[in-house]
Amino acid sequence: MAHYKLYCIGASGNSYKVALYLNCAGLDWEPVGIDFAGGVQRDADWRGENNAMGEVPVLEVAGTRMSQSGAILTWLAEATGHYAPTPEERYEALRWILFDNHKFTNNYAIHRFQKSFMAQPPHPAVLAFMRTRVEASHAIVEKHLGERPFMLGERPTIADFSLAGYVFYPPEETGFDIAAEYPAIDAWRKRLASLKGWKPPYEMMPFGSDLRITAVSVAPGSSRGQ
Template sequence: MARYRLHCIGASGNSYKLALYMNCAGLDWEPVGVDFAGGQMRDAGWRASTNAMGEVPVLEVDGQFMSQSGAILVWLAETTGKFAPADDQRFEALRWIMFDNHKFTNNHAMHRFQRSFMPEPVHPAILAFLRARSESSFAIVDKHLADRAFMLGEQPTIVDFSLAGYVYYPKEETGFDIATEFPALDAWRKRLAALSGWKPPYELMPVGSDLRTAMRRPV
């Protein structure tokens, strides 16, 4: 059994942040599938044993269960030294990770889920609202990346893995053509994809509920 066990589903970008980090860092890890569509995360027993918040990802390490991708990335960087920000970049790293969780990932993930994984079509006004918020977040990061290779400079850090959560899912799911609409973001995305250990989400986490089919029917 691997030392790091990631409880996840392939469609979870927040899970992908950790899977991609651990794969690129060369850590001994394995994905553990969770039945999201079947309601496993709502089960009282699962919440009691795995995550009281009822969410993935959950990282299991030496019998300890940890949740919240941003906090886990910080912990992994501090305990392994892999992709850790420099000491004088710690505040900047936290600033961008919080922005990612509150705006960049959150807006993109909500738009994608409402657009592609709901059993019934969502009102166009809801999608338009979420798309506008996503575009605003994308524009901020695109501008920031216009004159640097990675989020904190010339080397990738946990900040880059945090923001990478949802940018590699198919545009048919997300509704965004990043390559055309946000060139600096796309160039950064390609640099990250050139790292040893990079794989796309569904290949890196071929486990758990397949939301591409399961969430299109009542559960």
């Protein structure tokens, strides 16, 4: 039995952040798929046992389960030492993880969700609005990565794994061609992809790649996960 279990789905970039970290760190882990399309995350028993927030990823270790990708990455770095920021970098890492969850990943994930996983096509104005938000947050990261190889400097840390959540999904799914539109982010992606243990999301978490939701799946109480 693996030391770490990650409850996740292949379509969840927030799950991928943690899966990618675990694999690149060489830790003993296994992905555990959930029936997200079937709405299991809204079930009261599932929430009581796994995550009251109704989200993935959920990391299980030694009988304890924790949620929220940023918190999980921070805990893993402190517990294992892999890809940990130095004490001097700790708050800079936190700053970027918070920016990622609030802006970089959040905007990109919502745009992708609206574009590819809704039962009905979104209103063009909604998608256009989300696109402008993606462009704004990506412009910040593009400029930042144009001046350094990784988010905090010369080596990858949990800040990089946090921002990497959705950048490896295909352009036809996300609606963005990162290679063409954001050369610095693309170069950073390639540096991450050269790490031992890197795999793309649907290979790393081989379930849920055909996720298509129904209207009930976006009812109050449903969630994409963090």
